[in-house]
Amino acid sequence: MELAKRVKNLPPYLFVQISRAIAEKKAQGIDVISFGIGDPDIPTPNSVIETLKSASDNKINHRYPESEGLPVLRKNISEFYKKRFGVNLDPETQIINLIGAKEGIAHAALCFIDPGDIAISPDPAYPVYEIGTMFAGGKCHMVQLRQENGYLLDPTDIPTDVAKKAKVLWLNYPNNPTGATANLEYFENLVLFCKEFDIALLHDACYTEVTYDGYVAPSVLQVNGAIDVCMEFHSLSKTANMTGWRVGMAVGNSEMVNALMRVKSNIDSGLPQAIQQMGITALHLSKGWINSNNEIYRKRRDKVVSVLNQIGVHTNPPKAGLYIWTPVPKGYSSSQFASDLLEQVNVVVTPGNGYGLGGEGYIRLSLTIPDDQIDEGLRRLSQFRIKG
Ligand SMILES: *Cc1c(COP(=O)(O)O)cnc(C)c1O
Numbered sequence: 159m160e161l162a163k164r165v166k167n168l169p170p171y172l173f174v175q176i177s178r179a180i181a182e183k184k185a186q187g188i189d190v191i192s193f194g195i196g197d198p199d200i201p202t203p204n205s206v207i208e209t210l211k212s213a214s215d216n217k218i219n220h221r222y223p224e225s226e227g228l229p230v231l232r233k234n235i236s237e238f239y240k241k242r243f244g245v246n247l248d249p250e251t252q253i254i255n256l257i258g259a260k261e262g263i264a265h266a267a268l269c270f271i272d273p274g275d276i277a278i279s280p281d282p283a284y285p286v287y288e289i290g291t292m293f294a295g296g297k298c299h300m301v302q303l304r305q306e307n308g309y310l311l312d313p314t315d316i317p318t319d320v321a322k323k324a325k326v327l328w329l330n331y332p333n334n335p336t337g338a339t340a341n342l343e344y345f346e347n348l349v350l351f352c353k354e355f356d357i358a359l360l361h362d363a364c365y366t367e368v369t370y371d372g373y374v375a376p377s378v379l380q381v382n383g384a385i386d387v388c389m390e391f392h393s394l395s396k397t398a399n400m401t402g403w404r405v406g407m408a409v410g411n412s413e414m415v416n417a418l419m420r421v422k423s424n425i426d427s428g429l430p431q432a433i434q435q436m437g438i439t440a441l442h443l444s445k446g447w448i449n450s451n452n453e454i455y456r457k458r459r460d461k462v463v464s465v466l467n468q469i470g471v472h473t474n475p476p477k478a479g480l481y482i483w484t485p486v487p488k489g490y491s492s493s494q495f496a497s498d499l500l501e502q503v504n505v506v507v508t509p510g511n512g513y514g515l516g517g518e519g520y521i522r523l524s525l526t527i528p529d530d531q532i533d534e535g536l537r538r539l540s541q542f543r544i545k546g
Contacts (some may be wrong), residue, residue, distance in 0.1 A: 227255025282517030309338035337476025
């Protein structure tokens with residue numbers, strides 16, 4: 159038996175290494191505080207769980223769902239986009255329901271990338287943009303996100319011959335891992351760039367509802383004419399603490415959405431209908447619920463930023479997302495700093511280079527652990543001594 163190159167060449171999944179380090183510590187009887195994985199610790203709202211309970215009794219939901227998803231969920235997504243972003247979407251042709259955004263992001267590559275094709279990806283980035291491209295036989299041209307640019311992918315960093323050849327450009331704002339945000343003017347610029355070079359603009363918008371200090375994140379589809387070249391990915395995972403339930407969506411250009419639907423209908427049979435019903439309830443969570451959920455993260459953010467600055471790790475609070483992204487002190491690499499933290503004070507953080515070479519020199523801390531663990535983690539961090 160021989161495995162395919164696409165499997166053999168896979169880098170080890172970042173969090174597998176972290177889990178291993180934690181397991182080794184545990185085996186020595188040491189309990190570790192992990193700021194590693196981004197997965198909301200706050201439970202799914204009750205109203206959403208109640209929806210699942212009653213939907214599970216309905217025998218209609220015991221059968222195969224439709225690949226493109228329940229029309230009523232698509233209609234609710236369209237209403238959400240209208241209300242939240244002022245964007246009009248046709249539920250029949252411009253929206254598809256996903257089993258979480260991740261599968262849609264990975265499968266999108268199969269819609270645009272033939273063997274040898276190029277996709278443009280930010281670096282650092284959510285690893286699925288690059289791996290999805292690789293699975294489709296393509297290659298990613300990585301564009302470094304620079305701190306001095308506010309981690310906005312700068313299209314003038316893309317060589318013209320690459321732009322001419324590229325099929326796809328990935329963006330993600332609010333950004334994981336950097337916490338960066340983009341305004342509408344920035345999106346306008348990138349839509350023009352993609353139109354000029356006939357590139358599909360794929361925007362991962364999973365964090366638009368997780369924002370702080372009054373910041374409101376735009377959708378790329380608010381740009382006039384964006385619908386000609388864009389598909390946007392959304393998810394209820396982070397918005398509504400639903401990572402365990404898997405509700406995502408892709409919206410935008412109808413030809414692009416249709417291509418994704420055709421790919422997916424040959425791979426999966428859609429999102430369980432009872433879970434689609436949960437999605438409908440979650441899309442109607444009140445502004446008040448969203449605000450108080452974000453307020454929990456905002457308090458954690460402020461505590462973490464303050465302790466990092468205290469120990470000499472200079473950090474600014476992000477306006478969105480679930481992560482603190484910060485440069486490591488001088489003289490450390492990402493992984494040296496992360497392993498020193500684990501050795502000295504039994505705290506796990508994610509080394510930035512796990513998100514691409516462009517993340518070297520940074521670490522990421524996730525805000526998705528319970529408050530008592532955050533407090534204990536910060537107590538430990540405050541005892542950390544930077545070398546030399
Ligand atoms: C969490 C996350 C996703 C995946 O969301 P799911 O809907 O849970 O699959 C996609 N993109 C980014 C940047 C994320 O951080």
